[in-house]
Amino acid sequence: METGTILVTGANGQIGTVLTAELRRRYGASAVLSTDIRQAGSNNILFEELDVLDKERLSALIAKYEVRQIYHLAAILSAKGEQNPKWAWEINMAGLFNILEAAKDHGLRVFFPSSIAVFGGMTPRVNTPQYAVLQPETVYGISKVAGENWCQYYHQKYGVDVRSVRYPGIIGYESLPGGGTTDYAVEIFHYAVKGQTYECFLEPDSRLPMMYMPDAIRATLELMEAPPEAVKIRSSYNLAGTNFTPAEIAREIQKHIPGFAVTYKPDFRQQIAASWPESIDDGYAREHWGWEPRYGLAEITADMLEHLREYYAASVS
Ligand code: SER
Numbered sequence: 001m002e003t004g005t006i007l008v009t010g011a012n013g014q015i016g017t018v019l020t021a022e023l024r025r026r027y028g029a030s031a032v033l034s035t036d037i038r039q040a041g042s043n044n045i046l047f048e049e050l051d052v053l054d055k056e057r058l059s060a061l062i063a064k065y066e067v068r069q070i071y072h073l074a075a076i077l078s079a080k081g082e083q084n085p086k087w088a089w090e091i092n093m094a095g096l097f098n099i100l101e102a103a104k105d106h107g108l109r110v111f112f113p114s115s116i117a118v119f120g121g122m123t124p125r126v127n128t129p130q131y132a133v134l135q136p137e138t139v140y141g142i143s144k145v146a147g148e149n150w151c152q153y154y155h156q157k158y159g160v161d162v163r164s165v166r167y168p169g170i171i172g173y174e175s176l177p178g179g180g181t182t183d184y185a186v187e188i189f190h191y192a193v194k195g196q197t198y199e200c201f202l203e204p205d206s207r208l209p210m211m212y213m214p215d216a217i218r219a220t221l222e223l224m225e226a227p228p229e230a231v232k233i234r235s236s237y238n239l240a241g242t243n244f245t246p247a248e249i250a251r252e253i254q255k256h257i258p259g260f261a262v263t264y265k266p267d268f269r270q271q272i273a274a275s276w277p278e279s280i281d282d283g284y285a286r287e288h289w290g291w292e293p294r295y296g297l298a299e300i301t302a303d304m305l306e307h308l309r310e311y312y313a314a315s316v317s
Pocket residue numbers: 077078079114115116117140167168169170179180181182183
């Protein structure tokens with residue numbers, strides 16, 4: 001497939017960090033332009049600062065680098081968005097419009113990440129279907145529902161080749177999440193490996209859909225590489241990996257680190273979690289483009305602990 005340059009927004013974020021590296025592995029370092037609001041770290045080979053609200057700069061970068069695809073990952077997540085709803089709305093929506101307009105003008109393929117946050121308290125929580133009530137209770141969720149619908153609109157009206165999945169909580173060792181409700185499921189591993197007690201901001205029995213980073217990256221690339229006719233849903237696909245509660249992940253970690261302790265101090269994020277599904281029916285993703293997750297809780301836990309042990313061992317030596 002002729003991809004031209006691939007532009008990633010939010011490339012320094014939790015998913016962007018890992019996705020950018022994988023895109024570079026597949027297509028070559030110089031084929032992937034990473035962008036973010038600011039430079040971070042040292043491994044950004046081809047990097048430009050980009051505020052997604054700045055559509056002139058976006059256009060200039062598209063022209064300069066002959067961009068053919070955009071992975072639009074820049075967004076304000078669920079918990080952080082609640083601190084400043086209008087700001088979150090502005091970044092999430094105006095940012096997406098700039099991307100969709102550029103895609104329309106330049107004929108680009110776009111990836112838009114949606115989320116389990118599109119669902120709310122009126123939605124069935126177990127095996128939540130693709131076409132369920134979408135009445136989210138966070139500004140993040142509202143922006144993702146609107147975003148999904150705008151993606152479908154740009155596809156239907158202007159033929160924009162836009163593709164999207166509703167990510168569950170994403171767990172990985174290479175990067176840290178920021179401002180989400182599912183962040184606990186990454187933080188808990190860092191505390192465990194450092195030998196510290198973890199204070200969890202959700203209730204012990206708060207079950208949420210989750211996915212390991214390698215599954216999330218593979219799903220994203222499989223969707224983006226699928227033939228256009230296979231992508232029959234142009235709003236956003238339900239996507240499932242696994243699901244678990246804080247108590248279950250703590251027990252799984254204790255199989256490797258018996259002394260690990262978790263305490264519980266639920267905050268406002270518990271209410272957000274309680275409005276989200278426990279598990280997701282991703283039958284359309286499986287049927288349309290062959291989606292199949294590989295990692296369950298046991299595999300995630302073993303792999304996370306192994307990598308984080310290496311990471312912390314290297315950082316103290
Ligand atoms: N991980 C996200 C959040 O917690 C959900 O998409 O906000």
